[in-house]
Amino acid sequence: SRLTPPSAQAAEAECCQHSNSCRTAAVMLVGDSGVGKTCLLVRFKDGAFLAGSFISTVGIDFRNKVMNIDGVKVKLQIWDTAGQERFRSVTHAYYRDAHALLLLYDVTNRASFDNIQAWLSEIHEYAQQDVVLMLLGNKADSSHERVVKREDVPFMETSARSGLNVELVFTAVAKELKHRSMKDPSETFKLQEYVNKEMRGASCC
Numbered sequence: 317s318r319l320t321p322p323s324a325q326a327a328e329a330e331c332c333q334h335s336n337s338c339r340t341a342a343v344m345l346v347g348d349s350g351v352g353k354t355c356l357l358v359r360f361k362d363g364a365f366l367a368g369s370f371i372s373t374v375g376i377d378f379r380n381k382v383m384n385i386d387g388v389k390v391k392l393q394i395w396d397t398a399g400q401e402r403f404r405s406v407t408h409a410y411y412r413d414a415h416a417l418l419l420l421y422d423v424t425n426r427a428s429f430d431n432i433q434a435w436l437s438e439i440h441e442y443a444q445q446d447v448v449l450m451l452l453g454n455k456a457d458s459s460h461e462r463v464v465k466r467e468d469v470p471f472m473e474t475s476a477r478s479g480l481n482v483e484l485v486f487t488a489v490a491k492e493l494k495h496r497s498m499k500d501p502s503e504t505f506k507l508q509e510y511v512n513k514e515m516r517g518a519s520c521c
């Protein structure tokens with residue numbers, strides 16, 4: 317479906333009616349068609365996997381989810397963009413308002429990985445300079461041989477199918493944005509360090 321997200325301010329007003337400690341953040345999912353953007357969002361929002369026939373997103377879609385980050389409500393307004401080339405001009409218009417970008421590729425699809433450079437150029441051109449950026453290698457449930465990962469952007473593997481790291485991605489982004497909005501220089505937050513620590517924690521003990 318094609319929906320226009322309400323402005324971030326409207327979303328903030330709605331969220332903050334119920335709480336005086338609340339932040340709103342716009343998170344945008346980008347990447348080639350078929351890498352699993354819609355599925356990742358549905359997994360995060362509804363805890364389910366959209367198996368079966370693949371319905372490509374048309375234009376842009378969005379969903380809200382409120383997270384509790386260390387006692388502060390962070391409302392994520394998550395925009396799911398169409399990966400298909402013909403919708404590129406629609407998605408360009410949304411980059412400017414995004415606080416965070418999740419750039420996905422499919423670990424089983426080499427072309428989707430090779431296109432990351434083009435996506436990064438696009439992000440550089442249209443997004444805010446200080447946008448929070450994470451690269452996600454999705455479909456990590458697959459036993460397929462991995463394409464080489466990049467070291468220059470915060471990175472982690474995810475699976476919309478198994479749920480691997482899905483909650484962690486959004487928690488990490490929300491934490492980063494919360495830290496920034498509080499503007500407390502004594503508290504630093506390192507996205508990659510946080511996800512590395514949390515991933516290790518999950519696999520040990």
Ligand SMILES: Nc1nc2c(ncn2[C@@H]2O[C@H](COP(=O)(O)OP(=O)(O)OP(=O)(O)O)[C@@H](O)[C@H]2O)c(=O)[nH]1
Nearest residue numbers: 349350351352353354355372373399455475476477
């Ligand atoms: N095995 C596996 N399949 C997945 C995963 N995530 C998505 N898929 C499958 O990949 C296909 C594409 O998923 P979508 O989420 O619709 O892809 P998209 O990136 O939103 O595509 P566009 O809307 O065209 O940009 C679907 O058939 C999904 O079932 C995953 O983590 N593991």
